[in-house]
Structure formats: structure tokens, C-alpha cells
Amino acid sequence: MYAVIFRAKHKLPGHQLFHYSTCPFSIKVRLALWLMGLKLPLKDILSHSEYRAELIAGGGKTQVPCLRIEDEQNGVRWMYDSNDIIRYLRRKSAAVRSLNPSQ
Ligand SMILES: N[C@@H](CCC(=O)N[C@@H](CS)C(=O)NCC(=O)O)C(=O)O
Numbered sequence: 001m002y003a004v005i006f007r008a009k010h011k012l013p014g015h016q017l018f019h020y021s022t023c024p025f026s027i028k029v030r031l032a033l034w035l036m037g038l039k040l041p042l043k044d045i046l047s048h049s050e051y052r053a054e055l056i057a058g059g060g061k062t063q064v065p066c067l068r069i070e071d072e073q074n075g076v077r078w079m080y081d082s083n084d085i086i087r088y089l090r091r092k093s094a095a096v097r098s099l100n101p102s103q
Contacts, residue, residue: 009039010096017085018055018066020046025082026065032086036093 017033017040019026033040045052045064052062059066059078067079067088079085 010037010093010100012038012040012092012096014070015040015092016043016068017041018043018045018051018059018068019064020044023064029065029067029082029085029089032089036089038089038093038096 017026017029019030019042021027021044030042043051043054045055045062055064055066055078056062058068058076059080061080063080065080065082065085067085069077069079069088079088
């Protein structure tokens, strides 16, 4: 019961989601994150102009949602499409769960 209401939160180091609250594509990704029990920093580009500037400088456009992915193998990547982001997060979620089978 509690697992349904208070979903386990698996942090995803090296990941940040650029979004804004009323964007339907961002809402879809945030809902997917919640359902998968994943936690990562959310950067609202409408409330914080510095996040918007960071998104343009790094990803090249203002479109949200955008997932910033940083790892040692590939450096920094910017993933823009909500369906691509959710597909990627599903794979990550499966990997995280296989490392933490009790959660
Ligand atoms: N195909 C994209 C559509 C994303 C999209 O249209 N986002 C809107 C906000 S809801 C946006 O950022 N528009 C401004 C822009 O493209 O610069 C997705 O599924 O993520």
C-alpha cells in the first residue's frame, strides 16, 4: 500500500530534466519519472532564466522537455523528445532495479 503512495526514489546521478510546469510533454515525462520511482533534478526554464540560458547554450534550443545526461563514457548529451526520454528512462529504471532488487 505505502509503496503505491510513497514510491521508492532512485536517484539518477548525472541526469537533469529541463522542463516547465504547464508543458504537456514535460508533464508526461514527470509522470513517467514518478511512476518509475526515479528522482532527478528538475530545472524549470520559465521560472529560472539561467536554466533557459543553460539549455540553449548546451542543447542548442529552448524546446522542453530536455534530458541532460552526463557520464564518463560519453560526456554530456542533450536528449529532446519526450518519447525518447521516456524510452531511455525505462531502460535506466530497469538497470537500477536489477541492482536494487528489494526496492
Ligand atoms: N516532440 C516534442 C515536443 C515538445 C514541445 O513541443 N515542447 C514545447 C512546450 S510544451 C516547446 O518547448 N516549445 C517551444 C520550443 O520548441 O522552443 C516532445 O515530445 O518532447
